[in-house]
Ligand SMILES: C[S@@+](CC[C@H](N)C(=O)[O-])C[C@H]1O[C@@H](n2cnc3c(N)ncnc32)[C@H](O)[C@@H]1O
Ligand code: SF4
């Protein structure tokens with residue numbers, strides 16, 4: 176355990192909150208209840224400053240909480256990271272994915288664009304994301320898919336990300352059909368994360384989780400898997416599992432979070448430079464100060480990564496009473 180409390184190397188994966196501003200207030204998201212930090216964008220200069228301190232960087236995910244396409248410097252940030260041969264991707268709600276943005280993202284050499292779509296109809300989208308932009312997003316996706324096809328481009332790979340919960344699960348089969356109709360080859364179901372130390376907010380509440388759902392929901396997910404197979408769509412779940420397995424609670428393992436390797440490989444940096452253990456942590460505990468492990472605008476990345484707070488976090492993470500943010504991982508949502 177003493178060996179695992181320290182990381183051997185600097186992280187090879189960076190999550191960077193390029194902005195924490197958003198053009199939506201989704202009912203699942205921290206933004207809906209009020210973000211953790213004041214609104215701010217990361218600058219290109221700050222991206223350079225951070226990335227030059229990460230010599231082993233292999234993968235950069237350019238979203239945190241907020242909508243990355245609101246940051247005008249995003250294409251330049253992607254180009255900077257691609258010049259270093261880093262794999263670059265990010266999640267977006269797709270609202271700003273107009274012709275100009277599509278062209279910029281292609282030119283930037285982005286590897287993957289993950290579009291979060293928690294519904295397959297305007298009404299379903301309104302219910303979960305409180306927005307009338309469903310048709311606009313679908314139109315953006317259709318034009319982007321056609322543009323990639325007509326130019327015979329394989330990048331950025333377009334994928335759809337569905338945050339599964341009891342309020343929207345009936346939209347899943349239609350989403351698989353929609354992906355096939357647009358020509359998007361991969362759909363993923365995400366786990367709903369919610370505060371374990373509070374009743375939650377909006378949709379992000381324990382009673383809406385799909386973990387150990389009733390038989391009808393299992394069957395619906397299984398049917399969607401079969402439907403995707405027939406349509407030639409890869410249908411997966413976050414945590415690299417099959418969707419139906421991702422909703423199965425892992426009752427056998429009493430401390431599944433111990434298998435998570437993020438504290439040794441992944442660094443998550445907010446728009447204010449705060450370092451968090453991962454993208455789940457701001458959704459899983461109300462105790463935000465407990466997940467701030469340092470700040471890269473106040474000290475070096477290495478000082479934070481190898482510092483006492485991170486070491487203590489890793490040590491506690493390997494026990495049966497882990498940090499508050501980790502307590503639901505592998506139990507309430509798949510890892
Ligand atoms: C916070 S958003 C930021 C990027 C972008 N604004 C978007 O919506 O894709 C990143 C991902 O978090 C997901 N998300 C939102 N609320 C969540 C929750 N309570 N649990 C798990 N994931 C959540 C979204 O569906 C999205 O795919
Ligand atoms: S899920 Fe994304 S689009 Fe929705 S409020 Fe959160 S950051 Fe904004």
Ligand code: SF4
Pocket residue numbers: 432433435436437438452453454455456459500501502504
């Ligand atoms: S909150 Fe979950 S994903 Fe994040 S470090 Fe803890 S166990 Fe890993």
